Amino acid sequence: MQLSSFKSFPLNTLGRDFAVGDIHGMYSLLEKKLVAVNFNPQKDRLFSVGDLVNRGPESSRVMSFLGQPWFHAIKGNHEDIAIRSATDPDYMDLMLRIGGAWLMDKSPKEQARIRQTFTALPLAMEVQTPAGKIGLVHAECPLDSWDDMIFLLKAGKQDALHLEEKLCWSRRRFKDRDETLIQGLHALVVGHNVVEGMQIMGNTYYIETGAFLLDGEHGMTLLDLVALKPV
Numbered sequence: 511m512q513l514s515s516f517k518s519f520p521l522n523t524l525g526r527d528f529a530v531g532d533i534h535g536m537y538s539l540l541e542k543k544l545v546a547v548n549f550n551p552q553k554d555r556l557f558s559v560g561d562l563v564n565r566g567p568e569s570s571r572v573m574s575f576l577g578q579p580w581f582h583a584i585k586g587n588h589e590d591i592a593i594r595s596a597t598d599p600d601y602m603d604l605m606l607r608i609g610g611a612w613l614m615d616k617s618p619k620e621q622a623r624i625r626q627t628f629t630a631l632p633l634a635m636e637v638q639t640p641a642g643k644i645g646l647v648h649a650e651c652p653l654d655s656w657d658d659m660i661f662l663l664k665a666g667k668q669d670a671l672h673l674e675e676k677l678c679w680s681r682r683r684f685k686d687r688d689e690t691l692i693q694g695l696h697a698l699v700v701g702h703n704v705v706e707g708m709q710i711m712g713n714t715y716y717i718e719t720g721a722f723l724l725d726g727e728h729g730m731t732l733l734d735l736v737a738l739k740p741v
């Protein structure tokens with residue numbers, strides 16, 4: 511049983527909850543966004559939809575967020591690529607084409623530690639809010655029922671139905687403009703597909719607005735998890 515593949519968070523009775531789109535090494539930009547909303551690390555929580563690293567210039571610094579008690583991330587396809595690059599030359603080539611040299615510049619021991627950190631990241635998270643339960647995955651929810659999907663994850667069946675691969679990589683629903691409501695959730699928040707502004711299909715919120723491309727105020731989406739509005 512892989513306890514790490516799913517994480518559940520109770521209502522935050524002290525402060526606010528935010529979700530952030532793919533960070534992709536844009537440490538300073540996220541820091542700036544957190545200052546702008548007066549983020550309080552004692553009370554507030556930040557949930558990342560994955561793709562913490564690669565593409566942008568500060569991937570190593572982004573790793574430091576993973577040690578913070580207020581920061582919670584799932585595994586994106588870029589973490590998956592980093593893990594696979596240890597043993598698969600094709601993924602190593604890919605890593606080097608997508609700004610992953612930061613990892614290879616580290617000692618073998620440090621590389622192993624980082625890959626271990628990525629391997630331990632959950633594939634899905636859920637957060638209780640006053641508005642209802644919010645789910646977070648990187649790419650998409652492969653099943654229409656959140657509870658059925660979580661049941662499989664909890665049972666350690668992330669290989670069943672290629673669940674792990676779909677959670678991290680699939681673009682099927684996005685390409686199809688799929689408006690299917692994910693049952694059992696108030697909203698599902700995802701990254702992965704770059705959109706110009708936040709897009710909503712059914713109850714799925716696409717918040718990967720291309721921080722690494724635009725490098726500006728609108729490039730990184732910080733979402734208020736209760737209002738489901740970018741802040």
Ligand SMILES: [Mn+2]
Nearest residue numbers: 532561702718
């Ligand atoms: Mn991404």
